Amino acid sequence: MTAAESRRAPSPAPATTERTVTVTMLGAPSCGKTTYMLATYATLSRGVSAFSLVEQDHDRDKDLGDAWDRLTREGVLPLPTDETPQHHLFAFNYGATELMRLAWTDFRGGAMDARLSDAQAGDAAELVARLAGSDSIYLVLDSDHLVGRADGLTQLSMARRMTSLVRRAFQERLCRHLPLPSLAVLLTKADLLTMYGDDTPAADRLDRAHGQVRDLLPVMTMPGVTAVVCPVMVGQFGEANATRVDPRTITPKDLHLPVLFTAEQWLRRDAARYAAQAHALAAERQDLTVVSTELQSRFLHGLRHGGRIREAQTRLGYLGDAERQAWAAAYVRGQWADLIAGELREVPVYIGGVRRDA
Numbered sequence: 001m002t003a004a005e006s007r008r009a010p011s012p013a014p015a016t017t018e019r020t021v022t023v024t025m026l027g028a029p030s031c032g033k034t035t036y037m038l039a040t041y042a043t044l045s046r047g048v049s050a051f052s053l054v055e056q057d058h059d060r061d062k063d064l065g066d067a068w069d070r071l072t073r074e075g076v077l078p079l080p081t082d083e084t085p086q087h088h089l090f091a092f093n094y095g096a097t098e099l100m101r102l103a104w105t106d107f108r109g110g111a112m113d114a115r116l117s118d119a120q121a122g123d124a125a126e127l128v129a130r131l132a133g134s135d136s137i138y139l140v141l142d143s144d145h146l147v148g149r150a151d152g153l154t155q156l157s158m159a160r161r162m163t164s165l166v167r168r169a170f171q172e173r174l175c176r177h178l179p180l181p182s183l184a185v186l187l188t189k190a191d192l193l194t195m196y197g198d199d200t201p202a203a204d205r206l207d208r209a210h211g212q213v214r215d216l217l218p219v220m221t222m223p224g225v226t227a228v229v230c231p232v233m234v235g236q237f238g239e240a241n242a243t244r245v246d247p248r249t250i251t252p253k254d255l256h257l258p259v260l261f262t263a264e265q266w267l268r269r270d271a272a273r274y275a276a277q278a279h280a281l282a283a284e285r286q287d288l289t290v291v292s293t294e295l296q297s298r299f300l301h302g303l304r305h306g307g308r309i310r311e312a313q314t315r316l317g318y319l320g321d322a323e324r325q326a327w328a329a330a331y332v333r334g335q336w337a338d339l340i341a342g343e344l345r346e347v348p349v350y351i352g353g354v355r356r357d358a
């Protein structure tokens, strides 16, 4: 970490052992999920600004590195994902400070569309269970479909399927009194967004894509939902969905932004959880203060409550300390979230359907 970064970094960092943030990607086969994850890890394991990812399993780090080398040297894209989901556990760092862990699993696209009764599709049941346990869901849309070359019906049916799965996950989380997951809509193969027409200015193309995404996935602008739309690109590979590409066309763009969004949202929710805890502790402290004052006044009138008074004083001391700690934890998480939000200034974040900073 540079001197400037350490000056900006809030301190201390949240304790990372407390929680691991679960990330799950949903998207049709070949929409670019595996390539996105591979390229994102390659980019963030080197580091972007002061942020970085480190795979906790040594061999998986090596495998991801080798796969990226094959792509950048020989142009070989990753093989299609099979029925065995690929689990990763990444440390997410700012400088030398580990802020959280990301448990990120890559499922094959077919898992999203399989029947749970299909004995061959054990990964489908795992995907559904995992969605309910996810803190952040990436809804992956292929830009090729957005620009209208793919059959509109397929696109709609995929968006409908994703929406059903997300709504089910919402229902389950609400039943378990858990916060809703944040949603990141990834427009993969963003090089293909240029296909709207050569004379369309880039800003208009993006506006048009955002409009289409909001129409396709109204769940992202639902009350209580925080969502982001991120066009991402691994390379200028064109439309062919080739298995081999020219390494010179690899030009990763904005791959880290969804990860930063996930981290920011998790920190904000954790800050809110600590703030709620602090409020509950404050309320208990106020109630106990009333009881303790009452006991003391009875004591002064000759009634004996010495034991209960001491007990109340001890508990009051504990409550005061716990409340201060909860406020400090909420504050630190808020500071880290603000720091990350600084990197997301250009990215459209929707909070309950309203665009942040709009």
Ligand SMILES: Nc1nc2c(ncn2[C@@H]2O[C@H](COP(=O)(O)OP(=O)(O)O)[C@@H](O)[C@H]2O)c(=O)[nH]1
Pocket (backbone or CB within 6 Å): 027, 028, 029, 030, 031, 032, 033, 034, 035, 036, 077, 078, 079, 080, 081, 109, 188, 189, 190, 191, 192, 232, 233, 234, 235, 236, 237, 238, 239, 240, 241, 242, 243
């Ligand atoms: N044009 C373009 N094509 C891409 C990009 N990323 C991936 N692809 C293509 O999409 C295909 C499918 O990618 P993959 O990651 O296997 O999709 P998955 O089935 O969703 O995991 C790849 O073989 C590439 O040809 C990109 O950034 N731009």
Ligand SMILES: [Mg+2]
Pocket (backbone or CB within 6 Å): 033, 034, 035, 080, 081, 106, 107, 108, 109
């Ligand atoms: Mg895949």
